[in-house]
Amino acid sequence: MSKNEMVSRVENDRVLVLEREFEAPRDLVFRMFKEAEHLKRWWGPKGWEVPVCNIDFRPGGVWHYCMKCVDQNQGQFYGMESWGKGVYQEIVEPEMISYNDYFSDAEGNINESLPATLTTIEFIDLGSKTKLVNRSEYASAEALKTVMDMGMMQGITETWNRLGDLLESLK
Numbered sequence: 247m248s249k250n251e252m253v254s255r256v257e258n259d260r261v262l263v264l265e266r267e268f269e270a271p272r273d274l275v276f277r278m279f280k281e282a283e284h285l286k287r288w289w290g291p292k293g294w295e296v297p298v299c300n301i302d303f304r305p306g307g308v309w310h311y312c313m314k315c316v317d318q319n320q321g322q323f324y325g326m327e328s329w330g331k332g333v334y335q336e337i338v339e340p341e342m343i344s345y346n347d348y349f350s351d352a353e354g355n356i357n358e359s360l361p362a363t364l365t366t367i368e369f370i371d372l373g374s375k376t377k378l379v380n381r382s383e384y385a386s387a388e389a390l391k392t393v394m395d396m397g398m399m400q401g402i403t404e405t406w407n408r409l410g411d412l413l414e415s416l417k
Contacts, residue, residue, distance in 0.1 A: 252403055259387035262394075264380040266406055270413040272369050275376040276340035278409060279367065285311070288412045291404040293317025294328075298352075307334045309345070310354050331356060332365075343367045347382075361389035378406075 252266040268275055278284045282299040289296050290313040298312040309332035315323040331350035337343055344367075349360040356362070363382045370377040380402075384390040 252406060254399065256390070260384045260390050262382045262384075262390060264382075264402060264406075265377065267372065267375050267377045268410055268413055269375055270417070271374060272371040272376045273340050274413065274416065275378065276343075276369050278412065279343055280339075284412070288408040289313070289405060290408075291401040292408065293320050293323075303334065303337065305334050305336055308332065308354070309334070310350065312352065327352075335364075340369055342369065361385065361392050363393075 252264055254262065254264050256262055278288065280301070280303050282301045285301070286296045286299045289299070289311065293315060294313045295316050296311055297314055298310070300311070301307070301309045303309075309330075311330050313328045313330070315326045318324050329350045329352055331348045331354050332345040333348075335344040335346060345365055347363040347365045349357040349362075351357065361384055363384055366381045366383075368377075368379040368381075370379065384393070
């Protein structure tokens with residue numbers, strides 16, 4: 247696996263597995279997912295910002311956020327907001343985070359018409375590097391196809407590139 251390369255595979259038609267190595271120690275990479283001030287700097291695709299990011303980082307706690315497109319070159323997406331809500335299921339610091347991920351509105355009401363995901367992120371210690379393994383489990387193959395058709399692979403690739411850039415700048 248070369249630097250910045252993400253590997254993806256689908257298991258059982260409804261589980262998307264993404265893997266990538268980052269040039270940073272595990273504790274630091276974990277902190278990027280735990281603390282709002284860090285997430286605001288890298289979460290979301292290129293050209294999007296996170297003006298709202300509230301985190302209650304504990305099992306049962308909620309992560310509620312807004313991504314907003316600030317890149318005029320993205321045409322119809324410019325100015326658009328996308329709200330999300332995560333409900334933490336399990337946290338084993340600094341090894342693993344598991345949460346239910348939903349599309350929501352500004353008040354945190356879940357959008358039932360869009361697919362929910364059970365996301366589990368493993369942080370594997372490789373010394374000076376960290377391997378992230380992200381498993382996103384959908385209710386059905388159709389739900390996975392829906393998010394893939396929405397451009398999720400490009401979005402997560404750009405998001406993880408932004409994380410990689412931030413980790414580089416923090417060295």
